[in-house]
Amino acid sequence: DADVTQTPRNRITKTGKRIMLECSQTKGHDRMYWYRQDPGLGLRLIYYSFDVKDINKGEISDGYSVSRQAQAKFSLSLESAIPNQTALYFCATSDFAGNTIYFGEGSWLTVV
Amino acid sequence: GQQVMQIPQYQHVQEGEDFTTYCNSSTTLSNIQWYKQRPGGHPVFLIQLVKSGEVKKQKRLTFQFGEAKKNSSLHITATQTTDVGTYFCAVGNSGYALNFGKGTSLLVTP
Numbered sequence A: 001d002a003d004v005t006q007t008p009r010n011r012i013t014k015t016g017k018r019i020m021l022e023c024s025q026t027k028g029h030d031r032m033y034w035y036r037q038d039p040g041l042g043l044r045l046i047y048y049s050f051d052v053k054d055i056n057k058g059e060i061s062d063g064y065s066v067s068r069q070a071q072a073k074f075s076l077s078l079e080s081a082i083p084n085q086t087a088l089y090f091c092a093t094s095d096f097a098g099n100t101i102y103f104g105e106g107s108w109l110t111v112v
Numbered sequence B: 001g002q003q004v005m006q007i008p009q010y011q012h013v014q015e016g017e018d019f020t021t022y023c024n025s026s027t028t029l030s031n032i033q034w035y036k037q038r039p040g041g042h043p044v045f046l047i048q049l050v051k052s053g054e055v056k057k058q059k060r061l062t063f064q065f066g067e068a069k070k071n072s073s074l075h076i077t078a079t080q081t082t083d084v085g086t087y088f089c090a091v092g093n094s095g096y097a098l099n100f101g102k103g104t105s106l107l108v109t110p
Helices: none
Strands: A004-007 A011-012 A019-025 A031-038 A042-052 A053-056 A065-070 A073-078 A089-094 A102-103 A109-112 B005-006 B010-014 B019-024 B034-038 B045-051 B053-058 B061-065 B071-075 B085-091 B104-109
Touching: A004 A089, A011 A019, A019 A031, A019 A089, A019 A109, A042 A065, A042 A073, A053 A065, A065 B071, A073 A089, A102 B045, B010 B019, B010 B061, B019 B085, B034 B071, B045 B053, B045 B061, B071 B085
Parallel strands: A011 A109, B010 B104
Antiparallel strands: A004 A019, A019 A073, A031 A042, A031 A089, A042 A053, A065 A073, A089 A102, A089 A109, B005 B019, B019 B071, B034 B045, B034 B085, B053 B061, B061 B071, B085 B104
8 A cells, every 4th residue: 555645546627616635644754745746847845734733835835725634634625726727736745854755646637 | 945956857868878967056955855756657765965975876876966065966877768757856954845856857768
């Protein structure tokens, strides 16, 4: 089983709809992240959380919100999806030192 | 957070040729990490460099951290088709999340 699990793995949604991407991890890490990947733009940080009570905006947080429900769970929401949010989304975790980031398999989101 | 520029964006080589990708920063870095993402996959950690001038090897891969800790390189000797993918560098201080470079996509033709 994967250490970092993302659901759903693929989703097509309509403009204006609310969509949630869920992430859970079994590594016991405190730190969790959401990244977005677009061709030619690399991995861009959306939000990150260093513990259950800590939430921080990343480089591209506009249009997104997150919830850290537990140490092992970190969800990403698009309150009103728009087409330019079509991308591959990765959840990731790391230990306190942040020395290595472990990524989930990714969630493909298409907004039509 | 700290930012890095990664070059080239793409590289197409014949199998057996060497390949190098570079990461450059305008500020001194505390450390730098390298990741590989296979087509259709997710990024996977390769290595972390911490010390000035550090050189680490993993089989055909050689990683270097510059003396001024502002740049780093990943060199692959005699590429193979299994090296295909996108290579990312990532930087950040312990109190911040990692920022990734835009990546170098490597295509290896048999």
